[in-house]
Amino acid sequence: MKVRSKAPFAVALAGALALAACGSSSSNDGSAASGSATKLSGEPIKIMTIQALSGPSDSYPGVPAAVKAAAEAINKAGGIKGRPLEVTACDDQFDPNKGADCATQAVQGKYLFVTANSSTGDRYMPILEKAKIPAIGEVPSSASELKSPYSFPFGSGAVNIAGGGTACGKLGKKDPAVAVVDIAAGRNSASFFGIGLKPFNLNINKTVPIAPTATDLTTSAATLISGTTDCIDMVLGSSQASKLLQALSQAGSKATTAYGATVIEDKMIKTLGSAADGLVLVGSMPPASDNTIPAIKQFNSELDAAGVAADTRSEGAMTAWATVHLVAQYAAKLTTIDGESLANALNTAGEIDFSPLPKVDFAKPIKVLFDGNRIFTTSVYFSEVKNGARTPLFDNQAFNVLGSS
Template identity: 30%
Template sequence: MKPARVLVGVSFLAIAGLVLPACGGAGSGADFGSAEGEPIKIAVIGTLESPDLSQPNSRIGAEAAAKAINANGGVNGRPIEVVSCNDKGDPNTAAKCAREMVGQDVVASIGSVTRNSDQAIPIFAAADIASIGNYPATSADRTDPSSFPLGGGITNEYTGAGYSVVKYGGAEKVSLISHSAATAQAAMGYLEKGVKAAGGEVVNEVRIDLGSADSSAQVAKAVGNGAQGVVTALPSADMGQVTRSLASTGANLEHATDSFSAQPTLLESLGAAAEGMILSGDTPSATDTSVDYIKQFNDEMNAFDESSTRDSAGLMSWTATYLLADVLEGLDTIDAASVLKAMGKIENKDLFWLTGFSTTAPVSPAAPRIFNSTIFVNEWKDGKIILLDGPVALPAAALQ
């Protein structure tokens, strides 16, 4: 089914004014539009650029939303100002970034995508600064009381990939492929729970070495034992390498993975090898402009930086900025502590792709900061990400 076309419920913005015409050029990050009051600073820190992970859209999405909000008068006349810091994939730099943001009196951290949240979030928490829309990849993301992810991250996406290869791909016998590092054990568990929740059977568990140039031997094992589908939980580069190896076997297995690892630029580079891949993600496709709010997202991204790519990281950060704006509009005093308190009281919020979002009811005791049990199931087809179904509520037992 198509995702609900929910428009943002922010009373201080006229909905008709939110969709901006596309224009060229990159923004400077300090466009206050018609808002003239004291700027409200929000932070975007994360791995914006590094050799093995780059997520610049976590900043660009927030900047695009802030520009549109400011053009419509800001928050009660006050503009939103985005300040950012690239942790370069380094935990020490992440901690330094967080301390710098605290020193700039930001009221919240938005859309962080990093493996170093365990270093950054405690620093924010000590200053009563909420992390909103962060990708929940670490313990701090999933357990710290100041953390408010909008999706389930790897828990939902990996579980959803296992679930989707059976339910939407029709594969009853499934191979799981992850890496050989110790952290892969949890990933394998999520994949397996998803497969079994959909009524499938795991017939192979395969591990590859991270950065391996040749996974043909492991892939040969994955296509054995009557496997009809494979599910991968791998970093992007390794997932791409395995996808090519799978295609070279000619086995034509259904392949599902998480949307975070399978960004459009990677899928395009894989060509025919990626055709038909099922993608389990926290968000719907960021490029399907037939959906009202996705068109709005693309228009506002164009207005800020027409050259930017469109992906789930940008959509998540953009959504989180609008959610924060909605929270800010209802506060008598705008400061970090007030935002943190208000974030903990959100109930049944509908916002763009979020439906019934509440921060008072976690999905699982094991992950008390995960509030969303849904995924969007997409498919890579003819060079585009198309929606198969969503939002899909994953079985509660699979997320425990």
Template identity: 30%
Template sequence: MKDDHALRRWSRVLVAVLAGCALLAGVAACGSNSSTSTSASTSAATSAGTSASTTATAPAESGDASQTANNRPVKKASGTPIKTMTITSLDSQGPVYPNISITAKAYEQWINNHGGIAGAPLQVTVCDEHGKPTDASACARQAVQDKVVAVVGSFSFLGTNIMPALEKAQIPVFGECCPITPPQWTSDISFPMGTQPLYGVGLVKRAVEDGCKNINAVIIDGAQGFLPPMENAMKAYGMKFGKTVILPPTAQDQSPQVAEATGGGADCVIMIVSETPYIAWNQAWVQSGTKARMYGPQGNLDNVSIKGLGNALDGNIIGGMYPDLATTPWAVYRQALKDANADPNQDYNSLGGMGTWAAYTGFTQIAEAIPGAPQSINAKTYLAQAAKTTNLDTKGMVPVIDFTKPWTENPPFKRLFNRTVVFSTIKDGKVVPLTTEFEDVSDLALGKKPSQ
């Protein structure tokens, strides 16, 4: 039976923490850089040497890039462009996401070299909202003025500032990895493809299935909204966290928190922590000599935060929304990044990078399904086509999505169409794929044990 009280509590807590969303950083759109970018461009983000870059994850090599998602021919697009916008933060005192901008422009280049969208070229505008509400609203107004077909593959903490103008103009917001504001969870113009904030539930699922008996949780301060569905999942298994540690986002030495999290006989620790504090955490974790296993989020427990620690973290588990970048679904993405001379210092094995590529892949499929495309493609026709799409198939980037079936069991999050997780692990000091099958966590998030 649905626990309405738990659902209301989950919704209230998530909304309450939005005021502190800047603390989430990579928790929400993994692979961010929290330092200021001074040279990221809103029009050409594919050149090397972006000053915001601090990560170092080169595109993987495996997979057959000669086979595109739709076996598209090498052919130049021509005609009137189809306009989209991608909104994120590039030049800001807070978290920045150059990997989103780079990916959006790389997709533009790739699709235009492979026949375009129904033969027409794609024209992507990347709008930098600078982490400021006024600039986020300005991006939305620019999208309306430019008559874009959709806002695609974006991430911003400022959805409440972005959505009103788009809702009034009925411009779809498509494919986001990480919707984190109420309008993105409920608006009929919102079509997210990611699973935010449910991958914490997936971490619980994996830990229990791995045989963990004494599980603690570590949540970075500001991300407490992830906790209620995780607690629901523990309850579904007849368990509860031994203790929950709230991690200060600015602490340099995490040794006291590591000692607390691994105390009480904990055999496993589930982490909702962003990338920058994870670096200090991992160093303290290794120094502690604990035998407990960590379960952390994609793009945060990553090759950046484990760098320099050798194989000390081997065997720890990573849960996320997208299969690892090294897997077959991303072969074209990897090639497109090379073709675009994408900054090799950015982390593309991330929610921001892979989420944006998946979003544009899905956008193209729906646009090309509009009768009379490309001449008939506009915001109105795109919104109508997306709303009746029952089988968006990105060939393994995300599960097949049915946009006609909102999450009716959980009205505050009715627009979360994809509620699955996949896993990676750490081997020989590197993040490697662990699973490629998407595991549904809808029931667990509501406190119901999934059927066997």
């Protein structure tokens, strides 16, 4: 993996890892892992993941597992300036107050950065920003994350939603519809679908709201496929997306269905069985199973070494993994290793080209619907589920959801 920017950054990696639940911690003694000749010493460099690991929501244990795997590999290679990485996995329990508690813990512990896949960004991001601790590689789902100068996302749920429109257009569909979770954030996000449709002179012809607590989606499926609907984008949590796919399959739907790839793990695809066939996944990176790409092969190798189950890997986990490696390269060149210095380095790096992450320039946000958002890439990749496996679409090429080359 390389970083091409205004200034080159060398890799300096290794050390000891602590993977902790929020509010508790465990760590090794700082010595190098078995097989490494490097002895780690000094104050640990702390990083945190924030996501729902319990509570009334989808859980994403694959993200902290991937962060742990990256940290273990970095520590084995020598740490950051000989200092060990220490990881805390903070469970926000799908509770904004818990998300704020996670951020407070990061501030009190003087963490270097946070990465997140959480719905509580409006609570944790202002706390991190005030303490000058960056959120890097997070999946932004709140206004705070999309505006804070301490937010450094490599992708965007909004762009993935727009990519659903791009998929419909490129596949020659003519009558698109969108299923959206019936909360303010979901209803607002549905408009991004139209951005991807626009270059193909298509409009959203049907919007079907789904209550966030709904479990029987039979009626919603029937409403979606009534008439001539031939393409459906799902703006839903992964649990409801699974239920909708099952309901659509039972209803005999022939419409193409698109969904963001960030949290889709192979175990979900296996559970869905034939109901997942034909599902188009939209993401800011190629599929996490694509070992023809060296960086993705490294991702899978490191997770194998850490004992992470193959069917729990996702684009979100790969983003978090790559973010840790990227930060290690930048931190190794900092005079003072702290959040503010790291944020300054990222903001002044120019174009960052670090496979498998999308290319970004954190000094140049891209206008999508309006100015001021922390969106830095509008390119997406597509894959299709066939017989329980993901298959890249369109020769695994990236496409701009805004329609330009």
